[in-house]
Amino acid sequence: MAATAFADAAQYHREFEDFAAKRNEPDGLLQLRRQALQRLETLGLPSSRQETWRFTDVAALGQMAFQRAGDAPVAADRLPLLEGPHHRLVFVNGRFAPGLSRLQHLPDEALVASLGQALLTHPERVVASLDQLKGLADNPFAARNSAFWEDGAFVYLPRGVVLDLPLHLIFFASGEDTASYPRTLIVLEEAAQSALVVDYRGQGRYLNCPMTEISLGSGAVLDFHLIQEDDPQAWHLGGLRLQQEQNSRFTGHLLSAGGLLTRTDIYGLLAGEGAECHWYGLTLVKDRQLGDQHLLLEHAKPHGNSRQLFKGVLEDKGRIVFDGLIRVQQHAQKTDANQQNRNLLLSRQALAHSNPRLEILADDVKCSHGSTVGFLDPDALFYLRARGIGLAEAQSMLVYAFANEIVEHIKLAPLRERLEQLLSERLYPAAERKV
């Protein structure tokens, strides 16, 4: 397939027709793809003149041409496998890899499969839920995924079904100047429960535009983990839409450590009374990496509760953008929302942007936010050094402790241990830090 310049509308129109012709999909689905393509045409490539893209320059994409990634064999040892029993679905370049996947015994009626399989066995279920959630309508990368996704994961848990084992989704990307559009659709009906880990990894200079949709029925509980460790040359522009019904509970952990440019746009709608939504995020950047998290949590109904704690550690010429917005609609009384952003600057060339925002239209609410940026606390360093700990060691201990506050919230022990390992490898340098 010919390479498609990112900014060339006519060309990706042709690409789309080629692509759609081969898909042989239900009409409803094709309709959704066409609508997304139209959105994409109107939106074009974001420019830094747009408020939400001011600090994240993706203009370079306009000069690049990405082709659809081909099949590539991946050895199992390259995958970030979890220890202990779990269900696993692996996707390579956005396509299902059954050989690497492994499903344990599933409860009856639960559906865990690739989207491709699910479209064959339960097309009506997929069509009913795909691309139905609100949010990210003005995000061109979300539109790109909706138009061009090839495969991905589909999780459907009917009423009251609890998945005992964690479910691990691995999206591996590889290739030079290739693009992949992994799609994940998660539907938990009333009172269903699950723990889910999504890993993005890869090798080479590729573009990864994943899109995840999560819909939680009333009383459903989801423990969600999103780990981004893309190749240092890769672009990762992901989207996530979340909708929560009454008394549902969502806990999200986001760890972003890879990619040249990694951005995730998250929209969460607390659509039912008493919904609870907690996000814990950690972004690590070094060299010339840019890590960007855009988060909008919308409280539409009373008694909602949301928490956002996002931390960043910046080394070298790394840059971090955090843009979090709590929007409380007029009738969402008794909302309790809090948002915190903390960045640790470890280098003179690093740059942190922090935009924690509140938009509140209801009067009986408790909403607050905070943001701090700075270097290590000199008193804490002094305390450690006074106890005979060298400067380098003391600094690393404090940096590690700062970052680990996010990781220690993770209940899934194998994953937590893996990430603690990642932190100690990354945040313990050989020499002391000077600023």
Add this chain to the structure above:
Amino acid sequence: MSASAETLERLTQNDYEFGFVTDVEQDVAPPGLNEDIIRLISAKKEEPEWLLEWRLTAYRHWLTMERPEWARVHYPPIDYQAISYYAAPKTRKDGPKSLDEIDPEIRRTYERLGIPLVEQEILAGVAVDAVFDSVSVATSFKEKLAEKGVIFCSFSEAVREHPELVRQYLGTVVPYRDNYYATLNSAVFTDGSFCYIPKGVRCPMELSTYFRINASNTGQFERTLIIADEGAYVSYLEGCTAPQRDENQLHAAVVELIALDDATIKYSTVQNWYPGDAEGKGGIYNFVTKRGICKGRNSKISWTQVETGSAITWKYPSCILRGDNSVGEFYSVALTRDYQQADTGTKMIHIGKNTRSTIISKGISAGHGQNAYRGLVKILPTADNARNYSQCDSILMGDQCGAHTFPYIQVQNPTAQVEHEASTSKISEDQLFYCNQRGISTEDAVSLIVNGFCKEVFKELPMEFAVEAQKLIELKLEGSVG
């Protein structure tokens, strides 16, 4: 609606006290905006050629600009051709030689505003430069100031008497291409205040300007320039009112502050432009650019504002902290009720070493009011050991209003320490109950709590202003408990 909510409602429905029109013969330029009007303004003011050129360059640049849409305020497009850009009381032609010569009608206006010039002169020891629509009416205490070498006069006078100072500093903090409304102001500004405090002088009294828009269909575009030379200190007060009219009037002012080594400028505003009626009809569009530069070492600029009026307030008094060890402060209370909208905040740009800034912003929304804090704290790589603390709190009264917080924080220096905190809540039932139980009525309790909420800002105001501000907030909140 609870009983207390009703009281709140009642409390906020207080009428605008300063909505009277003064019947003074006015010399008004025909409405419309073009190069001829700018030449006319310039000619009326007998301005030098360079200033006219500067105005025209600004105007030509303005034509290429687009109206900014990013603020969280909504208003129909303004027809710039329907506005008259120059309105002067006719008597001005003869030029008042002293306060006694001022049109008694104007004097009475000020008396009704509660700032009788004479009284203030004697009792408060405040020198007032009163700007009535577009021209400065009178400046009191000039001689006393002149003794110390302080120049305090209207902008037009400064252009005539001290052109070298004006030319040196005009547009250095807010350049003519800065933003849409500042550019418009640069093209058509009519008057304002000018103040220069020489080296080592501590200004012996508080300087004060009173702005009032009187004529209908006019815009007010004043420009204030304050320069504090090395080691100087000045405290400057600004107050604003306008009559009640159905149509919206535009107020696009520019204020530039320059603090050299060891200088301190304290700038306080109590803004009470006409906010429009309870249905949101009429009112002033207050689009103001205020910015100060701490040019020298150890200099300090402090902004204090109490924003209670205007249909729309759109202003961000900012500090550029260029000198090492310089300090920027921003204290703000913004109150919106009925259909008022406010999008206000500050920018603190840290460039020099050991620069410090403090931001305290208090927002109060009642009725259908929308109140947004929007601020930027930027620490550049050169700003070693910079320090910022920001706190933005909002109170909501009633379920139709909104409070929003949009802080932008950009840090490029690891030795800097930046903190931001914000909270939004309503007046708690517990607090009200506590007061009620001690025999304090709900109305009084609300005003007590709100005053406590604003205290951190009020204590920064000069004493007479603090009392006025407190009264103003009480007055505005009459009828709006929730």
